[in-house]
Amino acid sequence: GAGVSQSPSNKVTEKGKDVELRCDPISGHTALYWYRQSLGQGLEFLIYFQGNSAPDKSGLPSDRFSAERTGGSVSTLTIQRTQQEDSAVYLCASSLSQGGGEKLFFGSGTQLSVL
Amino acid sequence: SQQGEEDPQALSIQEGENATMNCSYKTSINNLQWYRQNSGRGLVHLILIRSNEREKHSGRLRVTLDTSKKSSSLLITASRAADTASYFCASRASNTGKLIFGQGTTLQVKP
Numbered sequence: 374g375a376g377v378s379q380s381p382s383n384k385v386t387e388k389g390k391d392v393e394l395r396c397d398p399i400s401g402h403t404a405l406y407w408y409r410q411s412l413g414q415g416l417e418f419l420i421y422f423q424g425n426s427a428p429d430k431s432g433l434p435s436d437r438f439s440a441e442r443t444g445g446s447v448s449t450l451t452i453q454r455t456q457q458e459d460s461a462v463y464l465c466a467s468s469l470s471q472g473g474g475e476k477l478f479f480g481s482g483t484q485l486s487v488l
Numbered sequence: 489s490q491q492g493e494e495d496p497q498a499l500s501i502q503e504g505e506n507a508t509m510n511c512s513y514k515t516s517i518n519n520l521q522w523y524r525q526n527s528g529r530g531l532v533h534l535i536l537i538r539s540n541e542r543e544k545h546s547g548r549l550r551v552t553l554d555t556s557k558k559s560s561s562l563l564i565t566a567s568r569a570a571d572t573a574s575y576f577c578a579s580r581a582s583n584t585g586k587l588i589f590g591q592g593t594t595l596q597v598k599p
Contacts, residue, residue: 377530404585415494415576415591416531423585432586464530475519475580477587479530 375399379465379480386455387488394450394483398467405448406477407440408464416464422448423470455487494577494590502598507564509593511577512557518580520553521587522562525574534562534575539582569599 378397386392398405407419418432422442433439437455442448452459462484466477493512501507513520519538523531537544537553537560544551550563564571576592 406587408589416578416589418586418588421586429584429586462529466531476521476533476536477523477531477578479532481530 377465377467377478377480379463379483381483382481383484383486385486385488388457389454391451391453392455392485394452394463394465394485396448396450396465396467396480398446398448398465399478400446401469402467402478403445403470404468405442406466406468407448407450408466409461410464410482411461419450419463452485455485457487460485460487494575494593496593497591498594498596500596500598501567503567503569505567505597507567507571507595507597509562509575509577509595511560511562511590513560513577513579513588513590514558515579516582517555518582520551520560520580521578522549522551522560523576523578523589525576525592531576564595567595567597569597571595572597 380395403424405422408416410416420440421429437453440450462482464482466479468477495510517539519536521536522534524534525531535546535551537551548565553560574592574594577590578587580587
């Protein structure tokens with residue numbers, strides 16, 4: 374596609390439910406990142422995929438959070454048993470590779486609201 | 489905290505003035521990048537400076553990097569109302585591929 378696509382753009386859920394957030398990176402981009410941003414705050418790193426290497430999961434805040442990247446393309450971030458503190462904008466970004474085009478291209482994010 | 493520090497947190501200037509934002513980071517880096525964010529959604533890449541560079545220009549943007557102080561600054565010259573946004577620095581550590589963002593500076597340029 375022309376850019377990084379995230380869906381849904383907005384998600385309202387009830388506390389305790391599971392949610393799945395989707396990210397379609399730019400075609401050919403081998404690196405994919407997930408970040409979380411609370412209102413008025415900076416970006417909190419969650420997880421990073423690079424090619425076929427094991428993902429860097431060091432930013433995931435708890436075991437309720439997990440992410441997959443299938444076929445080196447689409448990624449899904451799953452939050453189980455959502456809590457109110459999970460409410461935030463979840464941003465996905467992709468880049469060509471670390472060795473060359475290191476700049477990130479961001480999607481528009483998913484606004485998650487946990488009631 | 490995994491995040492770098494930026495200051496000021498908020499900056500308000502008149503159109504035509506220069507805006508300077510500062511960023512500090514914690515580890516040795518491969519490069520440092522600056523991004524802009526409008527309306528709290530997707531970020532747009534502005535400029536990248538590598539660890540062996542000290543200064544870089546792009547249009548009205550000037551970025552400096554001081555690796556001995558682990559700090560960087562972004563200067564926007566002759567600011568315009570359209571420059572109103574949040575600006576973030578992001579550092580890529582030498583031993584990892586992940587990009588760590590600072591807390592950001594919110595810039596308001598008054599017409």
